[in-house]
Amino acid sequence: MTTPATSSAASAASRLLKGGTLNGERTLSYVDAVREATDQEMSRDPSVIIFGLDVDDPKAIQGTTKGLLEKHGPQRVFGTPLSEDAMTGAAIGMALAGLRPIHVHIRMDFLMLAMNQLVNVASKSHYMYGGKVCIPMVVRSMIGKSWGQGAQHSQGLYSFLMHIPGLKVVAPTTPYDAKGCLLAAIRDDNPVMFVEHRILHFQKGPVPDKPYVVSPGKARVTAAGTDITLVGISYMQVECLRAKAYLEDIGIKAEVIDPIWLSPLDTETISHSVEKTGKLMVVDNGWVCCGAGTEILAQVTERLQGKRDFRVKRLGFAPVTCPTSPSLEDAFYPNARTIAAAARDMVEGKPTGWLPEEKAELQSIVFKGPF
Amino acid sequence: MARAYPSDKIKSPVHLSIGQEAASVGVCAALEPEDVVFGTYRCHALYLAKGGDLKAMIAELYGKVTGCARGKGGSMHLIGTEVGMHGASAVVGTTIANAIGHAYALKYQKKNALVVSFFGDGATEEGVFGESLNFAVLKQLPIIFVCENNQYAIHTHQSRRQGKPNVCARAEAYGIPAERIEHGDVLYLYERIKALAPKVRGGGPHFLEVMTYRWQEHVGPNRDFQLGYRTEDEMHPWVENDQVDRLKHMVDGPRRAKLEEEVEEEIAAAFAFAESSPVPPAEELYADIFKESHS
Ligand SMILES: Cc1ncc(C[n+]2csc(CCOP(=O)(O)OP(=O)(O)O)c2C)c(N)n1
Ligand SMILES: [Mg+2]
Numbered sequence: 001m002t003t004p005a006t007s008s009a010a011s012a013a014s015r016l017l018k019g020g021t022l023n024g025e026r027t028l029s030y031v032d033a034v035r036e037a038t039d040q041e042m043s044r045d046p047s048v049i050i051f052g053l054d055v056d057d058p059k060a061i062q063g064t065t066k067g068l069l070e071k072h073g074p075q076r077v078f079g080t081p082l083s084e085d086a087m088t089g090a091a092i093g094m095a096l097a098g099l100r101p102i103h104v105h106i107r108m109d110f111l112m113l114a115m116n117q118l119v120n121v122a123s124k125s126h127y128m129y130g131g132k133v134c135i136p137m138v139v140r141s142m143i144g145k146s147w148g149q150g151a152q153h154s155q156g157l158y159s160f161l162m163h164i165p166g167l168k169v170v171a172p173t174t175p176y177d178a179k180g181c182l183l184a185a186i187r188d189d190n191p192v193m194f195v196e197h198r199i200l201h202f203q204k205g206p207v208p209d210k211p212y213v214v215s216p217g218k219a220r221v222t223a224a225g226t227d228i229t230l231v232g233i234s235y236m237q238v239e240c241l242r243a244k245a246y247l248e249d250i251g252i253k254a255e256v257i258d259p260i261w262l263s264p265l266d267t268e269t270i271s272h273s274v275e276k277t278g279k280l281m282v283v284d285n286g287w288v289c290c291g292a293g294t295e296i297l298a299q300v301t302e303r304l305q306g307k308r309d310f311r312v313k314r315l316g317f318a319p320v321t322c323p324t325s326p327s328l329e330d331a332f333y334p335n336a337r338t339i340a341a342a343a344r345d346m347v348e349g350k351p352t353g354w355l356p357e358e359k360a361e362l363q364s365i366v367f368k369g370p371f
Numbered sequence: 372m373a374r375a376y377p378s379d380k381i382k383s384p385v386h387l388s389i390g391q392e393a394a395s396v397g398v399c400a401a402l403e404p405e406d407v408v409f410g411t412y413r414c415h416a417l418y419l420a421k422g423g424d425l426k427a428m429i430a431e432l433y434g435k436v437t438g439c440a441r442g443k444g445g446s447m448h449l450i451g452t453e454v455g456m457h458g459a460s461a462v463v464g465t466t467i468a469n470a471i472g473h474a475y476a477l478k479y480q481k482k483n484a485l486v487v488s489f490f491g492d493g494a495t496e497e498g499v500f501g502e503s504l505n506f507a508v509l510k511q512l513p514i515i516f517v518c519e520n521n522q523y524a525i526h527t528h529q530s531r532r533q534g535k536p537n538v539c540a541r542a543e544a545y546g547i548p549a550e551r552i553e554h555g556d557v558l559y560l561y562e563r564i565k566a567l568a569p570k571v572r573g574g575g576p577h578f579l580e581v582m583t584y585r586w587q588e589h590v591g592p593n594r595d596f597q598l599g600y601r602t603e604d605e606m607h608p609w610v611e612n613d614q615v616d617r618l619k620h621m622v623d624g625p626r627r628a629k630l631e632e633e634v635e636e637e638i639a640a641a642f643a644f645a646e647s648s649p650v651p652p653a654e655e656l657y658a659d660i661f662k663e664s665h666s
Contacts, residue, residue, distance in 0.1 A: 099479070101472075
């Protein structure tokens with residue numbers, strides 16, 4: 001039942017984690033992929049501008065905006081006053097005037113101050129004005145499990161935004177998708193919420209240097225399998241790939257899917273996989289209740305019910321606030337081992353009490369402060 | 372409109388501008404076609420003053436596909452991008468922020484146009500008001516803020532909502548030159564905008580508080596003095612000082628009669644157009660959620 005450590009899943013996971021190169025491809029970090037996409041679009045199209053709190057400061061949003069000010073000037077790259085509400089409204093006004101603004105928030109939590117503009121204006125204008133205007137804007141925001149960020153500095157609130165028609169939502173996992181999705185988002189004529197998990201910022205992987213787009217509404221099968229379908233959202237994609245490696249050790253072959261775009265959502269790719277495996281587990285980076293994972297599960301269920309027998313399971317956050325103490329934080333987040341354990345129970349159709357021994361090569365990156 | 376409303380053919384709540392026309396007219400008459408305005412749900416006068424099509428407006432209120440927003444926006448979201456009317460929001464204060472962004476874009480694009488942001492006295496209590504003023508000063512944007520102060524937010528007087536009911540003082544505190552125009556004098560307002568516009572176009576915001584008075588109820592076609600939150604006596608000087616009537620008497624008799632006839636005809640034609648226009652077909656429900664993009 002045991003498979004060698006060099007199994008395809010482990011290498012896919014480590015590729016995602018450590019950025020192995022294939023056929024001499026260029027390797028970039030997620031941060032550099034985001035910066036390169038921004039720079040390439042700004043060079044190509046003078047209507048693209050980027051702003052947000054601290055976009056032009058020495059830390060340059062984890063490096064994602066580094067060098068842009070020097071290259072594109074202070075009219076196109078600027079830090080803003082601490083005014084999330086008005087600056088979101090301003091981004092909309094700029095878009096109405098023909099610009100393609102990128103508004104950056106170092107925490108998604110801060111977007112709560114901008115919900116009026118996002119929900120009532122950005123998402124609504126194209127429809128509400130009968131197609132007369134469009135709002136091509138990108139809102140980048142960071143979410144994260146990391147180093148005790150706690151209640152108000154870690155939330156992945158993308159499910160709120162999936163609820164709203166007229167808004168696209170993307171949460172890329174790999175550097176490759178970060179670049180391709182950001183390009184697609186900037187070129188899109190609609191508002192796009194671009195969600196970046198802080199831990200993913202450190203991931204490295206192959207990224208072509210030429211511009212390319214990863215288009216809205218297409219999921220990706222990141223590892224093939226036959227026994228269970230694991231859908232991992234944002235950082236949980238990494239944990240799902242690790243879980244696949246744990247499961248391989250006991251002879252279970254999981255298929256792993258990255259939805260990439262949460263809205264519009266590609267339920268076809270996921271349903272196709274579940275038709276094959278008969279088991280769907282969605283691992284979310286947010287609360288299960290009314291969450292993105294719940295929506296995925298509901299849509300797949302509607303498509304497949306009556307066609308095939310299948311079982312479903314949601315993992316994500318329990319309805320509690322994210323604590324800061326490591327002991328509690330660890331229990332709050334799903335991880336590769338808890339995902340693998342839940343997957344095995346699903347495959348075997350009964351609680352097995354199994355929890356895999358932690359493997360060093362499948363451990364989480366240790367995140368260091370202060371940020 | 373107030374007359375047509377009881378027929379129930381207008382399928383949208385109306386916040387009438389009756390009594391407040393001077394603010395929109397005085398400002399917009401002094402603007403250039405490429406200048407841009409943003410307004411509130413009380414946007415009928417603004418839409419028309421900026422040159423919006425009357426037929427498309429009435430059709431919009433009737434929920435017809437020939438409306439300025441294809442019958443999907445209604446009375447509170449009139450739009451006429453072809454004449455520089457860039458939208459109106461039903462959420463108080465919202466378009467102030469959109470206006471500063473638009474002004475930023477105009478400056479970046481090196482256009483010679485300016486933006487006027489219209490809002491009520493109530494909107495000055497929203498956080499977005501202060502945030503927007505600060506950004507306009509910081510970036511020296513080509514924008515004129517026009518606060519139409521009718522003293523009420525729905526049924527609540529300004530003095531019961533603002534610890535210091537001095538809107539201009541707040542604008543000045545942010546570093547924006549501000550002035551209050553008493554009596555809603557339409558010609559004076561026109562002259563002020565004419566004089567200010569060249570300076571604003573060069574960059575640098577300006578703030579006007581235009582005193583005015585809403586004659587009808589907050590939303591709907593009727594008067595509302597029976598509610599007791601304000602008196603007819605309070606309205607009286609504003610009726611005496613009606614700027615529509617004032618302009619009317621500046622035009623000599625025969626010309627005035629001809630103008631009035633033309634306007635009545637135009638209004639009748641707009642209502643007839645709205646009546647005879649088709650409603651949006653069922654598939655419109657699903658149209659224009661996203662704009663098709665070609666990347
Ligand atoms: C954010 C928000 N809060 C509350 C309301 C409900 N509301 C609609 S109009 C209004 C009063 C606004 O007063 P003002 O800005 O003075 O404009 P006026 O109606 O007098 O033109 C309120 C509170 C709203 N539409 N939006
Ligand atoms: Mg008012």
